Amino acid sequence: MVTASVNWRASMASIKQRANGVWRARYRDQNGKEHTKHEKTKRAAQKWLDEQTAAIVTGQWADPGAGRITWDEWVSRWVGMQVWADGTATAAATAVESVPWRLKAIRDVKHGDVQTWVTKESERGLAASTIRTRLNYVQMAFRAAVDNQVISRNPAARVKTPRIRKREATMKILTAEQVNAALEAAGEFRPFVAVCVFAGLRLGEAAGLQVGDVDQHLNKILVRRQVQGTSIPTTKITPPKAGSEREVFVPLELVDILQVSQIGTPDSFLFRTPLGHLFNRNSAGEEWRRIRKAAGLGDDVTLHTLRHTFASNLIASGCDVVTVQRALGHSQPSITLNVYSHLWPSAEDKTRSATSTFMAEVFSPDAPNPGPHQ
Structure with a gap:
């Protein structure tokens, strides 16, 4: 060599x-x-x-001349190389457009520039998880620039981010009383809320449900599509997230709430706005904010909280991780564990509970008396 x-x-x-x-x-x-x-x-x-x-x-x-292009010029080229779902493309665009060096030559961006940006984002109150997500896209763009010999080093490597609070401290789970209050306040939006909290569907998956997706004989819901977009012009129907196409087994009571037999043909959508449009992130969010206020729920309770509540109930009822994974449409059990591991009983809890049950049997008044030792 x-x-x-x-x-x-x-x-x-x-x-x-x-x-x-x-x-x-x-x-x-x-x-x-x-x-x-x-x-x-x-x-x-x-x-x-x-x-x-x-x-x-x-x-x-790296080509000395290639690094003269600005950050904006590079990320425009980089984004064009990707095959992303609309939601991912939107998140990436938000991230790469939030940096202060957009018009600077990419070769002139230093590690300190990236670290200062992260620090200022934290100081202005942006959530640690959001900062970490944005930094991830920025790091991806820099890594691609290195791979394409635009720059020789990634200035975003080893940038420190704010600590993310533990999920058990931030995840909201609604009580039965709170769910009931939300359903009571929902009005015409009640079936949408019900399918989120009793079937664990994401907002877009609920918005994409059609009459034919509800099997009234086997009591199950088929998740076959989702609605993406934040407004009427940007609304589009796409397949579910990778690995999310699934069957969710639901109780008869939820099927009754959906009242699919009264809506129309199998390809009729279950939920539409008063003006006849499909619900998107903004319109569904507006309905939920109305419900949340009327039900006395905090501003940190989102429609996604209903999905967390659904998962929490499955776990509390003794469902194993694979069952929960399939119901939620996670592509791998590890994703389910990463999000909800704090809700499962620990090994210590199981040991304590099992021994407590055994002790109750031993000391039960009905337990047989073995008699004196021989």
Whole structure:
């Protein structure tokens, strides 16, 4: 490897002094493109040449000219390379457009710039989880720039983020009384709320339900599509998130609440706004904010809280992780555990409960008396 490196440098790089006394260093990259730089001293020219050729040999080289493009120019190109769902594309755009170096050459963005941005986002009150999500997209964009030899190093690597509070401290779970209050206040939106809290559907999945998705004989709901978008013009129907197409087994009482037999043909949507539009994130959110206020629920209780409440009830009823995973439409059990592990009884809880049950049997008045020891 060392011999190959030396041979490459000998054949592809050189230093010559020009007539005016300036030293000209030159090399060709892997694609045969020539790069040059002029220095006042041979030592400076050699140092630059050593840095560039060593970067090529070690795979850390970036085209000096490519890094002149601005952050906005690069991320526009990078986003165009992706195959993302609309929701992911929107989240990525929000992240990469929130940085203060948008018009700066990407090669000039330093680690300190990224760390300062993260710190200021935290100081202005942005949630730690949101900051971490945005940083993740920014890091992805920088990594792609490194992979495409636009820059040589990722300035967003090893950036520190605010600590995220434990899920058990932040996740909201509604009581039976609170769910009842929400349903009472829901009015015409009651079936939508019911399918979120008693079937665990995401907002978009509930909005995408059709009459034919409700099996009235087997008491199950088929999740086959979702509605994406935040407004009427951006509303579109897409397949569920990867791994989320599923069957959810529900009680007869929920089927009765949906009243599918009174709506129409199998491809008729169960839920529409008073103006006949499909519910989107904004319109469904507006309905929920009305309900939340009337039911006396806190501002941190969202429609997604109903899904958490559904999962919590399954776990409290003794359902195992695979059962909960399938009901929620998570692609892997590990995702379910990452979100809800704090709701399952710990090994200590199980040991204590099992021993308590055994002790109750031992000391029960009806327990047989073994008699005196022989």
